Amino acid sequence: xxxxxxxxxxxxxxLDRRSSAYDLIKEALKCKHSFVISDIxxxxxxxxxxxxxxxxxxxxxxxxxxxxxxxxxxSRQAKLVSQTHYNDALHYFIAKRAGVDCLVTSNVxxxxxxxxxxxxxxxxxx
Numbered sequence: 001x002x003x004x005x006x007x008x009x010x011x012x013x014x015l016d017r018r019s020s021a022y023d024l025i026k027e028a029l030k031c032k033h034s035f036v037i038s039d040i041x042x043x044x045x046x047x048x049x050x051x052x053x054x055x056x057x058x059x060x061x062x063x064x065x066x067x068x069x070x071x072x073x074x075s076r077q078a079k080l081v082s083q084t085h086y087n088d089a090l091h092y093f094i095a096k097r098a099g100v101d102c103l104v105t106s107n108v109x110x111x112x113x114x115x116x117x118x119x120x121x122x123x124x125x126x
Contacts (some may be wrong), residue, residue: 004036004095006105007044009122014050020123028064035059036066038094040087070094085110
């Protein structure tokens with residue numbers, strides 16, 4: 001499956017908060033999944049001072065990671081949809097453009113207002 005991975009899943013892995021995040025990344029390396037993230041995920045991780053570069057390098061060298069830049073149209077759409085959850089809306093629009101099978105997040109309810117994209121928790125996929 002091609003999965004858009006939300007920032008909180010990467011943080012769960014890096015902070016060892018949830019084993020399901022670890023299992024999801026392990027399954028990607030075993031060729032079960034590939035990941036799409038956006039420059040927004042990179043910004044959010046950087047803002048939290050997370051050391052994510054080694055993980056991304058491993059995933060990228062295995063051909064399991066695509067990092068997309070958000071477009072001005074996606075930014076415009078996200079602002080129209082939600083001013084309070086702008087980044088979540090932006091994640092949604094980037095995931096839609098990427099044509100992913102599923103958006104993976106620990107906060108499924110934050111995406112409940114989008115019903116045309118499958119949204120799951122990491123433990124629902126492992």
